Amino acid sequence: MDIVHTIADVRQQVRDWQRAGLSVGFVPTMGNLHAGHISLVDAARQHADRVVASIFVNPTQFGPNEDFDAYPRTLNADAEQLRSAQCNLLFAPSVDEMYPDKNLTWVDVDALGDHLCGSSRPGHFRGVTTVVSKLLNIVSPDIACFGEKDFQQLAVIRRMVKDLFMPVQIIAVATHREPNGLAMSSRNGYLSAEEKQQAAQINKVLQALSAAIHAGNHNYRALESEHSQTLEASGFKVDYLNIANADTLAPATSPDSRLVIAVAAKLGVTRLIDNVTLVV
Numbered sequence: 001m002d003i004v005h006t007i008a009d010v011r012q013q014v015r016d017w018q019r020a021g022l023s024v025g026f027v028p029t030m031g032n033l034h035a036g037h038i039s040l041v042d043a044a045r046q047h048a049d050r051v052v053a054s055i056f057v058n059p060t061q062f063g064p065n066e067d068f069d070a071y072p073r074t075l076n077a078d079a080e081q082l083r084s085a086q087c088n089l090l091f092a093p094s095v096d097e098m099y100p101d102k103n104l105t106w107v108d109v110d111a112l113g114d115h116l117c118g119s120s121r122p123g124h125f126r127g128v129t130t131v132v133s134k135l136l137n138i139v140s141p142d143i144a145c146f147g148e149k150d151f152q153q154l155a156v157i158r159r160m161v162k163d164l165f166m167p168v169q170i171i172a173v174a175t176h177r178e179p180n181g182l183a184m185s186s187r188n189g190y191l192s193a194e195e196k197q198q199a200a201q202i203n204k205v206l207q208a209l210s211a212a213i214h215a216g217n218h219n220y221r222a223l224e225s226e227h228s229q230t231l232e233a234s235g236f237k238v239d240y241l242n243i244a245n246a247d248t249l250a251p252a253t254s255p256d257s258r259l260v261i262a263v264a265a266k267l268g269v270t271r272l273i274d275n276v277t278l279v280v
Contacts, residue, residue, distance in 0.1 A: 001083045003090045007138050010052065010091045014140055022049040026141035026168075028132060031055040032072040033081050036176035036184035040145040041085040043173045047143045053082050054091040054135055056098060061127030072189060091139070098134060107133045109156045109163070115249040116152045116262050117273065120239050128153055129160050136161075136168055144168050149175040149183045151260055151275045152249060175274070177203070183274045190270040199267055201234045206276045209243070209261050213280055218254045231265055239264040239271070246277055256280075 004010050014024055025048030027040045044051045055078055062068035075092060082090055106126050112118075113125035136144065146154045158170050176184045181203035182196060191199060205227050212223060220243040228241045244251055246258040262275040 001079070001087050001090060003079060003092060005092055005094065006097060007093070010089065010138060011140075013089055014052065017050050018140075023142045024048055024139070025051045026136070026139050026144040027051065027053045027087075028135050028144070028146075029053060029055055029078075030057045030071065030186065031078050032074050032186040032189065033078045034176075034184050034186065034188075036147055036149065038081060038085045039176050040147060040173050041082065041087050043145045043171060044143065045086060047145075047169075047171060048141070050088045051086070052089045052091060052139050052141065053087050054093070054139070056091075056093055056131070056135075058098070058127060058131040059095060060099075060103070060130060061124050063121055063124065066121075072186065098131065103130070106130050107160060107164075109159050112152070112156045112159055112249055115244065115251075116240060116242060117264055118152070120264070125153070125156050129156060132157055133160065133164070133166075136166055141168055143171055145171045145173050147175060148172050148277075149185065149274065151262055151277070155247075155249060183272075185272065187270050187272065191267065195267050195270070198235060199272055201231065201236070202263060202265060202272060202274050205230055205241075206261050206263065206274060210276050210278050213243070213259070213261075213278060218280070220252050220254075231263075236265040236267055239266065241265075 017024055025044030027044050029037050041051055041053060057071050059068055079090055107129040108126045109129055118125050146157060154172055161168060161170055180200035182199045209223055209227050224241050224243055228238045231238050241263045243259055243261050245256045246260040252259050257280055260275050260277045264273045
């Protein structure tokens with residue numbers, strides 16, 4: 001696996017592959033990799049001849065009181081994981097490489113970015129879609145893999161690709177979980193061993209909500225309130241627990257058939273997100 005740090009170098013390698021008739025898959029990450037990220041690489045390898053991963057901690061998606069400076073940078077360990085997963089190329093640009101001048105151009109997906117995390121993290125998804133559009137333009141992959149754990153991010157990126165006629169297929173990869181059901185996340189590293197066990201309550205609440213809806217309870221606002229209180233009683237500070245339309249991400253109503261139950265909650269200082277989807 002080669003490691004490159006410039007846009008020119010990654011473009012040259014991808015051009016060489018594509019001229020040779022090889023398809024290219026792409027896995028964008030912020031590093032501090034875990035088994036969930038590696039599952040994205042595995043999925044990309046199933047759909048493409050060559051795989052590019054990127055590691056870039058994107059400053060424009062962090063709010064002023066968020067953990068950009070504290071976000072773990074573990075490039076050497078990440079590179080070893082990617083090499084073991086048979087990734088072919090790692091693109092690890094600097095902030096100056098990705099934002100060489102003051103950024104005047106932004107990509108913003110209306111409506112989809114306003115709900116769930118978007119309501120409590122203003123500007124977050126504008127930063128996500130802007131950097132992902134940059135990365136897709138740089139790498140020019142045939143396919144790109146994103147995890148379902150970040151359901152809203154996946155929905156926003158899919159819509160961006162559709163609306164901007166980007167020639168890339170977005171592939172969703174199922175959430176990778178710890179044995180206790182906790183969704184794998186780089187931020188799990190902030191949790192103590194005790195907190196990791198406590199955090200499993202999030203998935204239990206999501207499963208209980210899903211079972212209640214499948215059993216015929218469509219009083220969604222009451223269900224949200226009840227199960228938010230359950231999480232609060234378990235030591236979480238709930239940002240949101242929403243039953244939403246899986247296509248629009250707006251609060252679900254009884255005629256909706258494709259739903260996502262999404263949650264963001266803090267345990268100590270660590271903000272955790274998770275979701276389940278269902279059809280009713």
